Amino acid sequence: MQLSATPYEERLTAPRSWWLVSFLVGVSFALILLPFGTLPLLGGLVGGTAAAAVVASSYGSVRIRIVGDSLIAGEAKIPVTALGEAAVLDAEEARAWRTHKADTRAFLLLRAYIPTALRVEVTDPQDPTPYLYLSTRDPKRLAAALVSAREAAAAS
Numbered sequence: 001m002q003l004s005a006t007p008y009e010e011r012l013t014a015p016r017s018w019w020l021v022s023f024l025v026g027v028s029f030a031l032i033l034l035p036f037g038t039l040p041l042l043g044g045l046v047g048g049t050a051a052a053a054v055v056a057s058s059y060g061s062v063r064i065r066i067v068g069d070s071l072i073a074g075e076a077k078i079p080v081t082a083l084g085e086a087a088v089l090d091a092e093e094a095r096a097w098r099t100h101k102a103d104t105r106a107f108l109l110l111r112a113y114i115p116t117a118l119r120v121e122v123t124d125p126q127d128p129t130p131y132l133y134l135s136t137r138d139p140k141r142l143a144a145a146l147v148s149a150r151e152a153a154a155a156s
Contacts, residue, residue, distance in 0.1 A: 007066065008145035010136055014060030015113045022052035062109065064134055066145050069153040071120075073109045073134055080150045083132075084121035086143040091115035094135075103130050111135040118142050 026049025033044035065072045069080050089097060094117040098110060107122075107129050118139040120132040136142050 008142055009063065009065045010138065010142070011063045012060060012109075012111045012114060012135060012137075014056045018056040018060070019053065022056050023049050025049065025052035062111070064109065064136060064142065066149045069149060069156075071132075071146065071149070073107075073132065076107055076109070076132070078122070078132070079153070080146060081153050082122060082124035082127065083146065083150065084123040086121075086146050087119045088139040088143055089117040089119055097133055102133075105129055106131050106133055108133045109135055120146065 026045045026047070029044035029048030030041045031044075033040040062074045063072070064074075066080070071078050071080055071083065094115060097117065097119055098108075098112075102108070105128055110133065112135075114135040114137055116136060116139050118132075118134045118136050120134065122129045122131055134142070
């Protein structure tokens with residue numbers, strides 16, 4: 001497999017505040033188990049915190065990568081040759097494309113805690129998906145990596 005000219009990889013990690021919330025979930029479980037004694041209280045604190053941390057970590061483990069001639073965004077794997085123009089969306093424009101401008105057929109890799117995004121047109125006539133909406137912290141770099149990968153795929 002040929003590597004793209006500008007490799008790109010991003011993990012859309014959960015915000016730091018979610019880890020505090022995970023701890024507070026553990027404290028809530030501990031308070032619920034308080035009447036049963038110290039050992040259940042500690043079990044509730046550890047178990048509740050661990051369970052909430054696993055949920056936060058799994059939600060924040062989604063990645064966007066360009067590998068060879070493919071864009072991999074979460075569960076989707078799309079050849080870069082099937083992608084068209086990429087539009088960098090600032091926070092206001094990204095919100096509009098998440099709400100009133102959204103198409104129900106579009107592929108959304110949406111993380112509301114990431115304000116910026118990239119909207120990439122899908123040019124494959126066999127694919128009913130009109131565009132990809134990808135939440136990303138660095139949409140300009142992702143757009144440049146897509147252009148570079150598309151040029152490398154066309155050259156080979």
